[in-house]
Amino acid sequence: SMARDNLLAVVGTDQVGGRPERTTYKITAEGESEFQNLLRATLWNVRMPVDPLMPALAFMVHTNANELKEALVHRINQIRGQLKAAEFAIAHIPNETTPAHVRELYRLSSARLEAEIPWAEALIKALEAGEYACDPATLRRGAD
Numbered sequence: 001s002m003a004r005d006n007l008l009a010v011v012g013t014d015q016v017g018g019r020p021e022r023t024t025y026k027i028t029a030e031g032e033s034e035f036q037n038l039l040r041a042t043l044w045n046v047r048m049p050v051d052p053l054m055p056a057l058a059f060m061v062h063t064n065a066n067e068l069k070e071a072l073v074h075r076i077n078q079i080r081g082q083l084k085a086a087e088f089a090i091a092h093i094p095n096e097t098t099p100a101h102v103r104e105l106y107r108l109s110s111a112r113l114e115a116e117i118p119w120a121e122a123l124i125k126a127l128e129a130g131e132y133a134c135d136p137a138t139l140r141r142g143a144d
Contacts, residue, residue: 007031049112065127065134072120079113086110 002008008025015021027035060068086106093102126132 002031007034061132061134062136063134064136065132068134069124069127072124076117076120079116082113083110 003010003025006028008031009028011024011026013021013023086109090103090106127134
């Protein structure tokens with residue numbers, strides 16, 4: 001479809017042995033312009049990543065506060081493990097074969113993950129202080 005839209009042009013096709021035929025493409029001037037527009041739009045606009053935790057939090061009152069606290073502690077531990085793994089990955093990226101910007105992908109992911117820890121710790125404190133009524137049994141009884 002990108003070739004049909006004049007974003008890519010066919011350079012050639014070849015086949016090696018019994019493997020399926022492969023087509024090689026190159027980006028057109030129109031394709032380069034579209035790429036730059038999409039890249040610029042992504043760099044200059046902030047969009048929240050979709051996180052399945054968000055809808056789960058919308059239903060947190062339907063769970064037990066103790067289970068929610070334990071789940072948050074578990075998430076914090078998982079995040080710390082992922083952050084440690086990212087540190088090792090960054091330290092062991094082969095300089096000679098990997099572009100330097102790959103480290104920034106790890107760093108951005110790590111920064112986003114790390115931001116969840118103080119938020120989760122604050123929510124745990126709020127739950128312990130009784131700021132949220134999390135009791136599925138009470139909620140079900142109220143619906144009767």
